[in-house]
Amino acid sequence: MNAEQHTPAKKEIWFAAKKYGYGWGRPTRWQGWLVILVYAVLAGAGIAYVMPSKGPVYFSTYLLALTVVLIAICAWKGEPARWRWGGK
Numbered sequence: 001m002n003a004e005q006h007t008p009a010k011k012e013i014w015f016a017a018k019k020y021g022y023g024w025g026r027p028t029r030w031q032g033w034l035v036i037l038v039y040a041v042l043a044g045a046g047i048a049y050v051m052p053s054k055g056p057v058y059f060s061t062y063l064l065a066l067t068v069v070l071i072a073i074c075a076w077k078g079e080p081a082r083w084r085w086g087g088k
Helices: 030-054 056-077
Strands: 015-017 024-027
Touching (some): 024 030
Antiparallel strands (some): 015 024
């Protein structure tokens, strides 16, 4: 075995950190764009199906759950979240 087999794999970043503020900006890989697309489609489906049939309280709960999942994925596959003031 050589040394390359023992080194841990580099984490693939799907979401880059924002330059200013807290959180993540645009996706950096196609997987990140796919996550955003799925989030948007599911939010749209909620507007079309959940809102008319169940009402705004259920829709708000649905959208909150989707957003929690999105934030969890960003935290898992994105750069570490911290407050940034610009620069490097």
